[in-house]
Every structure is written in C-alpha cells, then in structure tokens.
Amino acid sequence: MIADLGTRGEELYAGVVEVLPESGSERDVATDPGADGVAPECSDRFAGSREQFETMLGWLKDAETDGLEHSQLEERLQADGRELLRRMLGDKLELRAFREQRLDGVADSAAVVHGAVESGHERVLSSVFGQVTVGRLAYRRRGRENLYVADAQLNLPRERPSHGVRRLAAVESSKGSFEEAAYQVREITGLEISKRQIEELARSTAVDFDAFYASQARSPAEQDSDSEADVLVISCDGKGIVMRPDALRPATAAAAQRASPKLTTRLSRGEKRNRKRIAEVGAVYEIKPAPRTAAEVLANSQEKTMPAPKAKRKWLTASVVEDAATVVGQLFDEAQRRDPHHQRTWVALVDGNNHQIDRITAEAKTRGIKLTIVIDLVHVMEYLWDACWSLFDEGDPAGERWVKEKALAVLEGKASIVAASIRRKATRHNLDPEDRKGADRCADYLHNKAPYLDYPTALKNGWPIGTGVIEGACRHLVKDRMDRTGARWGLPGAEAVLKLRALRSNGDFDSYMRFHLAHEQQRLHQTRYVNGVIPRAG
Numbered sequence: 001m002i003a004d005l006g007t008r009g010e011e012l013y014a015g016v017v018e019v020l021p022e023s024g025s026e027r028d029v030a031t032d033p034g035a036d037g038v039a040p041e042c043s044d045r046f047a048g049s050r051e052q053f054e055t056m057l058g059w060l061k062d063a064e065t066d067g068l069e070h071s072q073l074e075e076r077l078q079a080d081g082r083e084l085l086r087r088m089l090g091d092k093l094e095l096r097a098f099r100e101q102r103l104d105g106v107a108d109s110a111a112v113v114h115g116a117v118e119s120g121h122e123r124v125l126s127s128v129f130g131q132v133t134v135g136r137l138a139y140r141r142r143g144r145e146n147l148y149v150a151d152a153q154l155n156l157p158r159e160r161p162s163h164g165v166r167r168l169a170a171v172e173s174s175k176g177s178f179e180e181a182a183y184q185v186r187e188i189t190g191l192e193i194s195k196r197q198i199e200e201l202a203r204s205t206a207v208d209f210d211a212f213y214a215s216q217a218r219s220p221a222e223q224d225s226d227s228e229a230d231v232l233v234i235s236c237d238g239k240g241i242v243m244r245p246d247a248l249r250p251a252t253a254a255a256a257q258r259a260s261p262k263l264t265t266r267l268s269r270g271e272k273r274n275r276k277r278i279a280e281v282g283a284v285y286e287i288k289p290a291p292r293t294a295a296e297v298l299a300n301s302q303e304k305t306m307p308a309p310k311a312k313r314k315w316l317t318a319s320v321v322e323d324a325a326t327v328v329g330q331l332f333d334e335a336q337r338r339d340p341h342h343q344r345t346w347v348a349l350v351d352g353n354n355h356q357i358d359r360i361t362a363e364a365k366t367r368g369i370k371l372t373i374v375i376d377l378v379h380v381m382e383y384l385w386d387a388c389w390s391l392f393d394e395g396d397p398a399g400e401r402w403v404k405e406k407a408l409a410v411l412e413g414k415a416s417i418v419a420a421s422i423r424r425k426a427t428r429h430n431l432d433p434e435d436r437k438g439a440d441r442c443a444d445y446l447h448n449k450a451p452y453l454d455y456p457t458a459l460k461n462g463w464p465i466g467t468g469v470i471e472g473a474c475r476h477l478v479k480d481r482m483d484r485t486g487a488r489w490g491l492p493g494a495e496a497v498l499k500l501r502a503l504r505s506n507g508d509f510d511s512y513m514r515f516h517l518a519h520e521q522q523r524l525h526q527t528r529y530v531n532g533v534i535p536r537a538g
Helices: 002-016 047-061 063-067 070-099 149-154 163-175 178-189 195-214 250-258 269-275 294-298 324-338 354-367 377-391 397-411 415-428 437-448 455-461 468-482 491-506 509-524
Strands: 017-020 025-028 116-127 130-140 231-242 276-287 312-319 346-350 371-375
Touching: 047 070, 070 116, 070 130, 116 163, 130 149, 163 178, 163 195, 163 491, 163 509, 178 195, 195 324, 195 491, 195 509, 231 324, 231 354, 231 468, 276 324, 276 468, 276 491, 294 397, 294 455, 312 324, 312 468, 312 491, 324 354, 346 354, 354 371, 371 377, 371 455, 377 397, 377 415, 377 437, 397 415, 397 455, 415 437, 468 491, 491 509
Parallel strands: 231 346, 346 371
Antiparallel strands: 017 025, 116 130, 231 276, 276 312
C-alpha cells in the first residue's frame, strides 16, 4: 500500500507543477473547479477510502459472517477499521499535497530566499492508523537545506512516528516497561516499533516539562471558595533507582567498583546500595486546617472521631538528574504560583534530612517567605521504636506502652526532655555501647531536631504532621515503575519516565501535550524561516 501511494503521488505531482530549475518558475496545469466547487482532479481523491468502506460493508452483509462469534467480528472490524482510517488519512494528505500552492519569497532563517520549487518530494509518516506518505513541495536554493512549508504547516515530527504515536508511546512507557509499551503500540496501531524507539519517543515527549510548569498560572477559578484559609504544604524526599554504571554519580560509581559482586545474575541487597542514584521527589498541596490534640493523633482507628482532611490540588515532580536544591526551587516556584503575595500559611514537611532542611530554609529566606518546617511524626516514631529495642526485650508489651508514652510527650513539645530520659534509662540499665546504640541515636535525633518538633503549635493550628503524601509520591512515581526486578536505568530514560508519570499524576498530560506540540513546531519549523514565521498562502 505504501508503494502504491508513492507511485500515485509521483504521477500526481508530475501533472500539477512543472519546475524550471534555473529560474525557479512554474506553471499550474490544474483545471478550474467544476459545478460542485471541486476540481475534477480532486473528485476521486478518496476512492481508496470508499473502496475500503464498501469492502467492509460487503463482508458484513455476507451471510457467511452470520455464523461468526462477536469476538471474531470485533477482531476483523478492528483491523479493517484501522485500514479504513489509514486510507482516509492518506487520501487527505494526497489531496492536501495536490492543493498545495507555490509561495513566493519563501526565505530561511538567514533571510535567503529559496526561489526554486520542486514537486514530487515525499516522506513516510507512521501514524496511529499505519504508515502513510506525505507529499509536499520543496523550496530549494543551491548550497542551502531544502525548506518544506507543508511540513511546518502540518507540524510533522523529525522522526518517522507521528505525534499521535509519540503520545501513545509516552503514556504506555509511563505505565509499564518499554517492552510492554512497544507491545501496546503494536496492538493499537499495527506498527512495529522497537523498545529503543519507544524510549526515544518518551524522551522526546518529556523535554518541555520544566518550561510547561514555569508558564502555568494558578488562577483563583481553580481554587475552592475557602482555599485561602488552606495550608500550603511543600514536601520532598529521595528514592533510589538502580542505574546502569555509566549513569551513576561519581562517588557511587567508585563505591560500586570497589564492591566485588556476590552473584552473577543479579545484585544482592547490599550491592544495590552502590548501584543506585537518588531521584529527588517533591510535592506541593493544600489542606484544610484540622486542629487536634496529641491524644487524638495517637488514637487508633476505632477511637478517632473524624476522618483526617485530604490533600487537595496535589502537584508532584521528580528528577534523577537535578539535585535537591533544584527540586526544592521548583517546589517553591509551584507554591508561589498559588500564593504570589505570600498571604497564606506555608508549611514544609520533611523527614529530618539536614540537606533538605538547609535547602528549604535558604530558599524561603531568599524569597522572603515565612515558612515553618515540621518533621514528620512517623520518622520520630521509628527512632522511638529503635530506642525501645535497646531498652526492652523484643516483643515486650511494656515497650509498646513506653513508645506511646514518649510519643505523647514529644507531641506535647517535650522532645528534649524525652531525649534526656532515654539517655538516663540506658545508663541505669548499664547497657554497653553496642546495645545502647538505638537509644543514643534516638536521643541525638530528638535533641538535634527539637527546633522542628514544635508539634503543639502545629496541632493547635491544624497543620499536617505526617509525610504520607510525599511517601506515596515516592512509591507511585519511582518504586512502582522504576524498581522492577532486573531493571537497570539509563539517565535520560529514567528522567523522561519520571516526568511523564508526574504529568499524568498531576492530571496535566493533555494540556502539556498541547504545549509540547506548539513548542515542537517552534523548535523544528518556525526557527527555519525568516523572523520565525511559517509562510502561508494569502
């Protein structure tokens, strides 16, 4: 079919435009439109589409098809229907090529006019319906690259797969492996696209992620009527991704080289640590203030009197290329779009990582934002349990009661007192240094992080004190897709998948694709013409 389209295209152009190479002049030989407003040469341009449609109807009318199961009818119609759409697209492109008018004064970005116009130039486009041929006029000038105005007007991609195929590859590769995505593309379009090509299409799709969000304004119409009273929360965390050796950061790569492999077919648990690169994950969201007491926080599910408020307008980002400082800056950019005049309450939820705290503090100071940093209670509880197993036998119910008692004291603002009591208890038990490590770690943590453990103020004002949103983001954006058995990631592919998953999670994928395709036209086509303007008839 592709060969037939190519032959028909050559015959078509031979009768439409005659080029005089030296002068670049031409003469039109198309006849005037008929009574119905369509030129005779155009009247049968969709003959292939009509033929396919009639073939489909004829097959359905045949009595022999009455004995087929519905699944057999579906399978046949799906294949034939895709072929019908392919022919319709191909016929439309042929008609468009036939109608393409020669433009005068077409100049490239250096203002050099391409005066010679040549017909018969074609390229193949792998569309979501199958392969079609695009015919167009070539605007030529000796020593200069050809200009194809039709390519710019159609916004054709640089590669053979269409933008529809690119979109499909991006969506499917953000869901599952590149291999699975290639299978899905083949099932839907009938195209044979390799796993490597799928990754390249995903990478091409994600290139405008930062520019897209930098251009977005958050209008009041997006907000609830009472959203000005909601707390504006930012949170960040890191999650490791197993990378190929060439994608590791220098220090990690050196550690990986020093570690001798234990197994030949996979990495053992300890070895994975030196094969991972940290993906920085961030979240911005809003939440309705919910004042509560320390006792209500620690109550079990049966004792809770009301459900916790849910995060609203959640926005996620992730990067395995950028460092924590850059991602924190992006979080502040997003939060500032929502509250440009800094009139709302800003809270940063962290797990106690010193570098994150330093970056958030510095960013808030630079932007003149009053922001409160709160350490997640769950991380505090983990340290308390660590201390518990230094002071109690594992499984001792008294240890559980002790943890709840100390957690209640921390929530009441007594972190430093709790730290001192843990050290005293470890000393009274006459524990040796090895056995008391958990207790000392907990005491150090509570003492050092005391400025960020002002839970009484947080609870009184109804601020969140748990990092469930960012932990869920790490699981959704990174672990669920990137942490598959045997997966080894390259840097560009991993970054693209993270961006695509974030776009889909944020509900922005459709608007992003419109933005991306507009920028693709500007990058690939507009920049090739003088003043960045694509020539058009009239």
